[in-house]
Amino acid sequence: MREVFQQELREVQEGLVELAGLVADSIEKATRAFNESDVSLAEEVIADDDRIDQETVALDELAITILARQQPVARDLRIVVSALRISASLERMGDMSTHIAQLARYRFPDKVVPKSLRPTFAEMGRLDVEIARRLVELLRTEDVHLAEEIRNEDDKVDALHLQVFDKVLGETWKGEAVDTVDATLASRYHERFADHAVSIAKKVQYLATGDWDPEKSAL
């Protein structure tokens, strides 16, 4: 029974790695669609979100089946519950990618943000892609150093998020209302994407080190 359980846990882990890979592809394409106003790439991201949603559901069903059949307790139980939480966060990360792609599609053939903000968004996008790639590795290897790196990169995304507001609310901002709306939303989506990654990274770190604090997080 124990062996079956370990095998099923591996399947869950592989499922999470695969799902995170889809999310990483999604944000990479969304970022490119956003930077280059590539409407067909944006459409691709939007269409692919269905697959992310389906894989999330399949993974959740697997986790629930394991709970029913294996009746895990203690740490094993927390692993399965945290898989349910991680998949929910990955699904939301896919939604954020999709929202970024939708902005690119709405504004096509224009670019989403004016020139002065493009380097900031290019950097935010680059960081989100890097965070997503590290997340895949973290889920695959449980190397907790990666969790630390994801947190550091999230700090950088947060700083850029504030920078966007500084620019938009600054005296030199010449954007129209539509530019202000787009910059606000795009920045929020990039920031939320990274936040979800951090919340996943924390869970993996807790599970890998056994160092979780139920007062702070139920996993």
Next chain:
Amino acid sequence: MREVFQQELREVQEGLVELAGLVADSIEKATRAFNESDVSLAEEVIADDDRIDQETVALDELAITILARQQPVARDLRIVVSALRISASLERMGDMSTHIAQLARYRFPDKVVPKSLRPTFAEMGRLDVEIARRLVELLRTEDVHLAEEIRNEDDKVDALHLQVFDKVLGETWKGEAVDTVDATLASRYHERFADHAVSIAKKVQYLATGDWDPEKSAL
């Protein structure tokens, strides 16, 4: 054992009702703070979010304990797993309230949005409060008609959300960039608040009617 389980399930349900009640109080105060630029009420909402977070963690720990001790299967298992998902959504609803209150605090003593948008936001806020109150009732009674009403009200919130963008991007918009940013964010927070309520309502409806579709949602 079955009796103990039923008792524990009731505790989970009561916990969810209580948590939803805190969220309803939170959005009611946040909405008032936003409409009336009441900074002390805004501070109260922000401070109270800790309690929502703590209750969420406590409820999740209870659910995990039930999984470990009672080893539920089939519908019973789905009830407990869905409780974990519902608490996560309620916690996010509390975050949305807090964000709305933070906007009121940032702009104090100014109001958050210019006059032309205030009736729209007052109506969005009113709907969010109503949705939250119905959610408390839905969780308490499992009366699925309430789920339907929540969905209808969410449709109204979505329509108002689009109206905000129509106004902000329209020819008559005279707002500064800061007004545009605030309107964009505030509208997004109100819309997400209602979305989370709909996702909870769906879960309760599925559980009450047994009518869930694992292809669409793992609960």
